Amino acid sequence: MSEPTRRISDDVAALSGDAYTRFIQENLRRVFLLIYRIVGNVDDAQDLTQETFIKALQSRSQLKELDKAGHWLSRIASNTAIDFLRRSRRAAYGDVAELAGPVAVAPGDSPEQALLRGERKIHLDGGLAALTERERTALVLRDVEDMPASEVARLMNCSMATVRSHIANARVKFKRYLETRKY
Numbered sequence: 001m002s003e004p005t006r007r008i009s010d011d012v013a014a015l016s017g018d019a020y021t022r023f024i025q026e027n028l029r030r031v032f033l034l035i036y037r038i039v040g041n042v043d044d045a046q047d048l049t050q051e052t053f054i055k056a057l058q059s060r061s062q063l064k065e066l067d068k069a070g071h072w073l074s075r076i077a078s079n080t081a082i083d084f085l086r087r088s089r090r091a092a093y094g095d096v097a098e099l100a101g102p103v104a105v106a107p108g109d110s111p112e113q114a115l116l117r118g119e120r121k122i123h124l125d126g127g128l129a130a131l132t133e134r135e136r137t138a139l140v141l142r143d144v145e146d147m148p149a150s151e152v153a154r155l156m157n158c159s160m161a162t163v164r165s166h167i168a169n170a171r172v173k174f175k176r177y178l179e180t181r182k183y
Contacts, residue, residue, distance in 0.1 A: 020057065023069065024053055027070060027073055028049065028053075030070075030074075031049050031052055031053070031073060031074070031077045032045055032046070032049045034074060034077050034078065034081070034140065034144070034145060035048045035049055035052065035077050035080065035081045037128055037136065037140040037144065038078070038081040038082065038085070038136065038137050038140055038141075039081050039084060039085060040128070040129065040136070044084065045081075048077075048080050048081055048084055049077070051080055052073070052076050052077045052080045055076050055080065056072075056073055056076050059076075074145050074147075075151075075155075078141055078145065078147075078155055079155060081137075082137060082155055082156065085133055085137070123177075123178060123181055126177060126181070127173075127174040127177045127178060128140075128174075130173050130174070130177045131170050131173055131174065132166075134156065134158075134166050135166045135167075135169050135170035135173065136170065137156060137166075138152055138156060138163050138166035138167050138170060139166070139167055139170040139171070139174070141155065141156075142163070142167050143167070149163050149164060149167075
């Protein structure tokens with residue numbers, strides 16, 4: 001094993017204890033939001049987020065480069081959410097009022113900025129709720145997670161043409177949803 005490869009392997013192996021806690025803290029919100037946007041249920045998303053980090057810890061030996069850990073974790077999260085949907089064959093996207101919930105106020109935000117962030121969250125959640133399970137999954141993986149269409153097709157077990165169709169349909173529905181919400 002070459003010295004750089006050995007060093008990377010040592011770094012990955014060291015991803016335990018405090019380093020793993022830091023890794024979880026840095027990625028927890030992003031992973032939860034990714035899963036939530038796919039499954040549409042807060043309780044399920046919380047359980048699947050925990051499952052994702054357990055899988056990541058168990059398979060950390062597969063991680064070859066630490067700078068790609070975020071992408072690696074996103075793949076685990078996506079696969080976990082998609083597998084859940086396949087098992088349960090449901091994606092009862094929660095009630096928009098429930099989804100809106102409290103909006104985190106960023107430091108330095110004015111009340112107006114916090115209100116606008118809350119409205120955007122309601123619009124986003126409502127738009128996602130208007131999509132089918134497959135459209136929502138394809139859109140989130142492609143547009144939010146920035147995965148290549150070929151990877152989305154592989155994760156969803158369908159062709160790239162089908163993925164492009166799901167994404168196009170989702171964008172049209174999402175745009176239509178937003179247009180109906182304008183005042």
